[in-house]
Amino acid sequence: MRFQVIDHPLVAHKVRLLRDKDTNTVIFRMVSNEVVSLLAYEATSNVKTETVQIETPVATTTAVRLARDPRPIIVPVLRAGLGMLDGMIQSMPTAEVGFLGIRRDEETLTPLTYANRLPDELSGRQCYIIDPMLATGGTLIDTVDYLVERGATDITAICILAAPEGVEAVRTAAARHGNTLKLSVFVAALDERLNELGYIVPGLGDAGDRLYGYVD
Numbered sequence: 001m002r003f004q005v006i007d008h009p010l011v012a013h014k015v016r017l018l019r020d021k022d023t024n025t026v027i028f029r030m031v032s033n034e035v036v037s038l039l040a041y042e043a044t045s046n047v048k049t050e051t052v053q054i055e056t057p058v059a060t061t062t063a064v065r066l067a068r069d070p071r072p073i074i075v076p077v078l079r080a081g082l083g084m085l086d087g088m089i090q091s092m093p094t095a096e097v098g099f100l101g102i103r104r105d106e107e108t109l110t111p112l113t114y115a116n117r118l119p120d121e122l123s124g125r126q127c128y129i130i131d132p133m134l135a136t137g138g139t140l141i142d143t144v145d146y147l148v149e150r151g152a153t154d155i156t157a158i159c160i161l162a163a164p165e166g167v168e169a170v171r172t173a174a175a176r177h178g179n180t181l182k183l184s185v186f187v188a189a190l191d192e193r194l195n196e197l198g199y200i201v202p203g204l205g206d207a208g209d210r211l212y213g214y215v216d
Helices: 009-019 025-043 080-091 138-149 164-175 207-212
Strands: 002-005 049-055 060-066 073-078 099-104 111-117 126-130 154-162 182-190
Touching: 009 025, 009 154, 009 182, 025 080, 025 154, 025 182, 025 207, 073 080, 073 138, 080 126, 080 154, 080 207, 099 138, 111 138, 126 138, 138 154, 138 164, 154 164, 164 182
Parallel strands: 002 182, 073 099, 073 126, 126 154, 154 182
Antiparallel strands: 049 060, 099 111
């Protein structure tokens, strides 16, 4: 598994805004998408492309576009992943979007899947998972397993924050798939640890609640 923290002043500046408890929902949503757009430049460096001929106002030339067969697919993990979707689509406007609904049991910290809108066949597709927090790693592991079951072998995850415990859990789980899976994880920051409630420290709180409000 490839794991990379994007060390860039603009990313660090925007993460600071997300961490601040006084950042309101409107700004939090906007900055979340800005961070994703920055991360996407690195995370999509190996996206498949194809060569085409185009006409400029001056001459015919060869140009590059994102591959259309098969197209990459973006998989936001509901609900917090939706807050990152606009930023990702800005980087890859021709990509398809699938949805996976996973929530964490607050007592056991295990992921529970409640919605699935993914293609049945993902062989040959480059899959991009977006989810703000890589905490225990359970949600990302479950999402990767779902995609692998459908034939995916090239998966990239983009998260804003990660905890060391979650990174190691994902690394261990990815190793089960051996060389058949190419998994990359890109984050804006690697934090200190998880607390006793499974929250990332120092973190930014519950990303879903800060994006959409507190729902009982």
